[in-house]
Every structure is written in C-alpha cells, then in structure tokens.
C-alpha cells in the first residue's frame with residue numbers, strides 16, 4: 001500500500017517537507033532525488049524541525065535537529081556530528097511515480 005505525500009515539484013532542491021501521519025515522517029529532496037525518514041531524533045526521540053518543514057541546516061547540506069543540533073547526512077540519515085553521532089535516522093521507503101508524485105511505500 002502506498003500513500004501519496006506530495007509532488008516532487010512541491011519541494012525546493014535542496015528542500016524538505018514534513019508530514020504529520022500516524023507515524024510522522026519527513027522527506028528531503030537533493031539533486032532531484034528524494035529521501036524519507038521518520039521524524040524522530042535518535043538522541044531524545046523528539047521531532048527534528050524547529051518550525052514547519054525546517055529540517056535542514058542553513059546551507060541546506062545536512063539534516064539538522066533543532067533541539068541539540070545533531071547533523072545527519074541527507075542521503076543516509078546517519079548522524080555525523082552531535083550527541084547521537086554514529087546513529088542513523090530511520091528511513092522510510094518512497095516511490096516517485098511517472099507523474100512525479102511521491103508516495104510513502106509501506107510494503
């Protein structure tokens with residue numbers, strides 16, 4: 001089963017967007033690729049963004065947790081700096097269909 005999240009053009013590149021689903025997730029677009037993660041910091045288990053859709057650092061080169069500043073790679077979700085260094089965000093499967101719609105792939 002897959003759930004439509006948004007269209008790929010709804011995101012800037014790089015850019016991110018959060019979705020308040022049963023399990024909160026967010027997606028990040030970079031170089032026209034999209035990556036999806038559960039919105040839960042491995043450090044303290046809270047949402048990462050400080051305001052709606054703000055998941056990236058100022059340069060938009062990394063995912064950044066707003067609470068204690070942990071830095072995660074966009075491509076793998078691995079924490080490379082901060083209190084949860086070496087621990088990864090939990091990724092979620094995404095599908096981009098021929099129309100450019102991004103779906104959560106729950107299978």
Ligand code: FES
Nearest residue numbers: 041043044065068
């Ligand atoms: S809760 Fe994310 S770095 Fe502490």
